[in-house]
Amino acid sequence: MAPFELAATPVTGPDGALPATEVSWWDAVRHCNARSAREGLPPAYRIDGERTARWDPASPGYRLPTEAEWEYACRAGTGGARYGELDAIAWYRGNSGERPHPVGGRQPNAFGLYDMLGNVWEWCWDRYDPEVYGDYRVLRGGGWFDAHWSCRASVRRRSHPTLRIDDVGFRLARTLSGP
Structure with missing residues (x-):
């Protein structure tokens, strides 16, 4: 895996506190x-409407994390299902009041990343299983409406890249140059 950085929180909506939601994969790219x-950076993606998107892995521009990057960042050196006690690190059905919450309101993981589990599912660059699902893309992390079992580092979800729903958002990543 090439060196990368991930934003500390999911992208926020217009109010600057709540995670951006109802964002399709295409909206995110x-x-x-x-x-x-x-920010004067070259784009990470070459986009043709909602038909194709090509990623330039060498670009320092903002992008979605790959699924492998997302899981590595989520686990932050841990090996279990979660990087801490669920109620302390995530908003999920058991504690969210069935609504999203301001980002960064729970404890971060060891890498200083907030809301890697719960609050909103996060789009990743990867296709889920192209041979079976075509263009469906990967979502990771679980959301505020999900049961505890969805908020694990290994859980994957798939969706059509045009889906917009109230528990799906995204987080920015960037490829870093150098050693």
Whole structure:
């Protein structure tokens, strides 16, 4: 795995506190390119409408994490299902009041990343299983509406890249250059 960095929290919505939700995979990759442009970085993706997106792995622009990067960052050196006690680290059906909460409101993992589990599912770059599901993309982390078993580092979900729903968001990643 090449060196990368992951944002400490999921991307927030207009109020700046709650995670952005109802974001399709396509919305997320376009946001990554727009953020890169605002910061003078080359885009990570070449996008053709909602038909194709090509990732330039060498680009330092913002992008979605790969599934492997997401899981590595979530686990933060731990080997269990979670990086801490669930109620302390995540918003899920058992403690969320069935609504999203401001990002960073629970304890971070050992890498300083918040909400890796719970609050919102996070889009990853990867396709789920192209031979079976075509263009369906991977979601990781579980959300505020999910039972405790969905909020584990190993749990995967798939969805069509045009899906917009109230417990799906995303987190920014960047490829780092050098050793």
